[in-house]
Amino acid sequence: MPHVKSTLIALAVTLSISCPARAAERESHVGLTLQQIVDGAIRPHLAYLFERIATEGSDLRLDGVPVFDGRDKFLPGKIAKGVSYLLTDGSLDGEALERALADHRRIAAMTLEQTNESWGMYYYLSALRKLRDAGLLERAVDPATLERLRERLDWRAFVREDDLTLVALPTNYYGVAFTIARLRHLLGWESAEASERLLARTIEHYRTHSGEYGFSDETEGEGRFDRYSVLLIGEICQHLVDYGMETTPELREWLRSAVEVVLVGLGPEGAGFQFGRSIGPYADTAYLEVLTAAAALDVLSSHEKEMAYAFHVRAAARFVDFWYDPQMRSVNLWDHGRRTDTYRGKHRILGENLSLVHQHLYTAAIWRRLGFAQRPPDDAAFMSWLRALPRQTLTWFARGEHDRALVTYRDGLRVVQLPIVNGGPSQHMHNPYFAIPFSDELVQGSANATFPQLLPRFTLADGSQLTAAAYARGIEAHEDGDAFIVEFEQTELDRLGERSPIPDDRLSVRTTYLLEPGRFTRTDVYTPREALTDVRIEMEFSSFSENGRLSDDGRRVDFASGAARTFEVEGFTSLTLEAIADDPVRRAPTGPMRTRIQCVETLAIFDAPVTLRWTLAWE
Numbered sequence: 293m294p295h296v297k298s299t300l301i302a303l304a305v306t307l308s309i310s311c312p313a314r315a316a317e318r319e320s321h322v323g324l325t326l327q328q329i330v331d332g333a334i335r336p337h338l339a340y341l342f343e344r345i346a347t348e349g350s351d352l353r354l355d356g357v358p359v360f361d362g363r364d365k366f367l368p369g370k371i372a373k374g375v376s377y378l379l380t381d382g383s384l385d386g387e388a389l390e391r392a393l394a395d396h397r398r399i400a401a402m403t404l405e406q407t408n409e410s411w412g413m414y415y416y417l418s419a420l421r422k423l424r425d426a427g428l429l430e431r432a433v434d435p436a437t438l439e440r441l442r443e444r445l446d447w448r449a450f451v452r453e454d455d456l457t458l459v460a461l462p463t464n465y466y467g468v469a470f471t472i473a474r475l476r477h478l479l480g481w482e483s484a485e486a487s488e489r490l491l492a493r494t495i496e497h498y499r500t501h502s503g504e505y506g507f508s509d510e511t512e513g514e515g516r517f518d519r520y521s522v523l524l525i526g527e528i529c530q531h532l533v534d535y536g537m538e539t540t541p542e543l544r545e546w547l548r549s550a551v552e553v554v555l556v557g558l559g560p561e562g563a564g565f566q567f568g569r570s571i572g573p574y575a576d577t578a579y580l581e582v583l584t585a586a587a588a589l590d591v592l593s594s595h596e597k598e599m600a601y602a603f604h605v606r607a608a609a610r611f612v613d614f615w616y617d618p619q620m621r622s623v624n625l626w627d628h629g630r631r632t633d634t635y636r637g638k639h640r641i642l643g644e645n646l647s648l649v650h651q652h653l654y655t656a657a658i659w660r661r662l663g664f665a666q667r668p669p670d671d672a673a674f675m676s677w678l679r680a681l682p683r684q685t686l687t688w689f690a691r692g693e694h695d696r697a698l699v700t701y702r703d704g705l706r707v708v709q710l711p712i713v714n715g716g717p718s719q720h721m722h723n724p725y726f727a728i729p730f731s732d733e734l735v736q737g738s739a740n741a742t743f744p745q746l747l748p749r750f751t752l753a754d755g756s757q758l759t760a761a762a763y764a765r766g767i768e769a770h771e772d773g774d775a776f777i778v779e780f781e782q783t784e785l786d787r788l789g790e791r792s793p794i795p796d797d798r799l800s801v802r803t804t805y806l807l808e809p810g811r812f813t814r815t816d817v818y819t820p821r822e823a824l825t826d827v828r829i830e831m832e833f834s835s836f837s838e839n840g841r842l843s844d845d846g847r848r849v850d851f852a853s854g855a856a857r858t859f860e861v862e863g864f865t866s867l868t869l870e871a872i873a874d875d876p877v878r879r880a881p882t883g884p885m886r887t888r889i890q891c892v893e894t895l896a897i898f899d900a901p902v903t904l905r906w907t908l909a910w911e
Contacts, residue, residue, distance in 0.1 A: 321609035327665040329605070330656045333612040338374055338649045340621065341642065345371060346395040349402060354641045355620040360406070363639040368403035369415030369445075370646040375399070376419035377653055380426040396432045404437055404444075410461070410468050413445045415650070417475035424479065442481050447472040447490070456493045462510050464520045466494040467528055474535050491537075494528065498546065506546030507689045515696045515715030516725070517689045518568030519578045522550045526582035533588055544591055549687075551586045554579050555596065556685045556700045559707045559732070560678060562606030566709045566730035567737065569633050569719060572625045572881040573615040576607045577651040584658040599677050601659055602669035608652060614882075615648075623648055629873070629884030633739040678705060684776040684807070686769045689713060695767040699778055701807045706731060706910075708812075710805065712764050712780060717792040720762045723747070727764065727780075729805070729812050733836050734855045734910055736880035742788070743877065744831050748816065748904055750785070750799060753826040758785040760801045760816065762793035775808040797821055813907040823899035830892055833859050833908070834878045834885040840869050849889055855910050863904035864891040 321329050344352055350360045359367065375396050378384070384392055408416060420441070423429040433441070447469040450459045458465050473487035501509040508524045510516045525546045532539050539547075557565070557579070564575035583600040586592045592600060617624035623645050625632040636644060659665040681702055689696040699710035714725040723745040724737030737745060750758045760782050767780040781802045784795035798821050806813040837854025846867050848860040861867065870888040872878045878885045895902070 321612050322606065323668070323671070324605070324609070325666055325668050326601070326605050326608055326656050326659055329608045329612060330653065330665070333616075334608070334649055334652050334656075335377070337612075337616070337645070338653075339378060341645060341649075342375055342378055342392075342395070345399055345642075349398075352642070354645075355622050355638075357638055357641050359639075359642040360403075361639070362407055363637075364643045365407045365409040366412035366415065366647075367640075367643045368406050368408040369412030369417075369419070370643045370650070371399060371403060372396075372419035373415040373422075373650055374646040376422040377650075379428055379432060380422055393428065393431045397434055397437075400433050400437050400441075404440055408444065410450050410465060410472075411647075413447070413449070414468055414471045414475070415647075416441065417445050417472060417479065421475055421478055445472065445476070447476075447486065451490070453486075456489060462520075463497055463512065464508060464510065464524050466490060466497060467524055467531075470494055470528075471531050474531070474537075478535065491528075495543075498525075501690070505688050505690065506549035509690065509716075511716030514717070515690055515694055515713070516719060517696055517698075517711070517713040518719075518725070519565040519571060519575060520568075521689065521713075522553050522565075523578040523581055525550050526578075526585040529589060530581070530585040533585075539589060544589060547582075547586055547589065547591050550582045551591060551596075552685075553687055553698065553700075554582050555599075556681055556702070557707055557709065558599075558603050558678060558681070560606065560675065560705050561732065562603060562608070562610035563707075563732050564607070566707070566732060567711045567713075568724055569722070569739065570636055571724075572630070572632050572636070573611060573623060573648055575881070576610060576615075577648065577655070580604055580607055580655045581651065584655040587662060588658050595677075597662070597664075598670060599674055601664045601667075602671060602674035604655065604659065605669045608656070611648065611652060625881070629879050630881060631739050631877075631879035632881060675705075683774075684769075684771065686767075686778075693765075694762075695764050695780065697767050699769065699776070699805075699807070701729070701776055703809050706734075708734075708807065710778065710807070712767060714764075715762050715793065720786055720793040721759075721788050726761060727803070728814075729807065729908075732882070735833075735908070736836075736882070736885070738834070738878055738880060738885070741877050743834070746814070746831065746833055746906065746908075748818075748829050748831045749788075750818075751828040751830070752798070752824060756796065757788040758796050758799055759788060760803065761786040763795060775806055778805040778807065779803065798824065810911075811907060811909045813905065815903065815905045817901050817903050819901045820898050823897060824895075825897055827895040827898045828892070829864070829895070829904070830890070831861075831864070831904070831906070832891060833889045833906070834872060835859070835887045835889065836880075836883075836885055838871075838886045840887050840889070842867060842869055851887070854886065856908060857911055858907075858909045859889055860907045860909075861891050861905065863902060864893045866890075866892040868892075 352359050423432045451469045470490040473490050476482045477484045501513045507521045529539050529547050564579040587597050615623045626638040683702050685700045687698045696713045701708040708729045708731040710729045712727045719725045721742050726747045728746040763782045763784045764780045769778045783800045784797045785799045787794040787796040800819050802817045804815045835856045837851035837856040839852035840849045850858050868890045872888045873884050873886050
């Protein structure tokens, strides 16, 4: 592809985030306005990526990774969406605009026959609509390419048209299918009927599986909830506003439920969800997308808007100061001790940059329309507001045969999320979904990892492995002074080894959490249905803290550095310490865990209740 560089792109490369190599030397963006962060860092990074695509074409490698090898199934659409921001924001005119449009035409032709599934279709259609509304579509995409796109960008590729069932995808893809159908309608490619049916199907799923509480089950009623369960209603409402469709009182009520989860989870660092799959920087942008949708629809009060904006600025600063790596010239989800799930593997490095930039740009545009983006946030008021938020909150996701809920506990400015949300296929064995107290730099899971992080795992004589992961019932919570007590039981444990959980009633458990300032305690009472022999129990705490010392009685570890200061157990006779900074598995989205505490107990005969307890104290 010819080497073409517009005036804007040349300027952007000059302005792009080119900080010194060491993160400690990088200039912080905290304290700037949102518009300053967008103009000074986020948008120039997008222009840099466009220049790389335009000049290197299909040979492009980002941080050494070939990006056009077909493994990123959403990439063509993400490229189109990213470039559409640069073409339509009014900063280009004359010769510079013509060169950029020519670049886009070549890129569109180059990527035309590459795989572009579901999300990629949505991104591409959204870009085409943006270009059309700016009067640039015919100049940005040649007629033959546009006609082929009309054939390829179709929701029927992953939804069965007759009964509107998804083809091997989680339920949030109903929302993706709706946006594709609606954008096709807005572009004049089909009637409104399909989009209206798909929207109705999405809302029906909400009503069927969590209509009482307003959160989307990621499964067909089997009870798995995570970041997307809260985010999806924000996306839907924002799309309805964008497409000129009605947001009903019911939808606004569900959006407010999502807002309540997000507000009590806000912290000073700009971080978002602590648990579940595909988090990292998407944990932060999930908060932003919910809050901006709510702000646009006046689902937030005036003061809540001010506080949401203050958080948004911090999250944007965190994006460019923490998630962006100046040596890679890319966001970093994968290296230097970080880990994400296989869905967001590094083969998607270009697409992850583009989708994150999109999320920051479109949400920033909402604040700009609301008159906030060029204002400095009221940081003093924000910090005071954070300290006044409720110490503890129990949010119900579902109740019935099994209970699903999220406990949010705040100790000063530390946010703790205890999710009891784990059911259904594909994730039950992975520790980011365990019912343990997640908190930034204190307790984290490791994407797609199965090690028993703070959750005992039983190996029975027949080789079965059981853990208390998927069958919570009878969740109860109450305050006791400064403490919050959470209790639940599981009459079956989860037998591991299959994609879906398998109930096994050879063991049952009663769990009690005591959450108090500076300390968590989990107590499990396990009861066998009948006598079991040769049982091995394993649990571990992989921690960010370092320089641990084992107490003389072998029950407690004291750390010399890090947020976790002591970890103490009862019911285990063997504790061992191991440095794990180089372990490729024990890595969180934000960085490497440093110390592994392995806890082991063996029972020759297990014929009476056994109590296992751990206590974690922090600074």
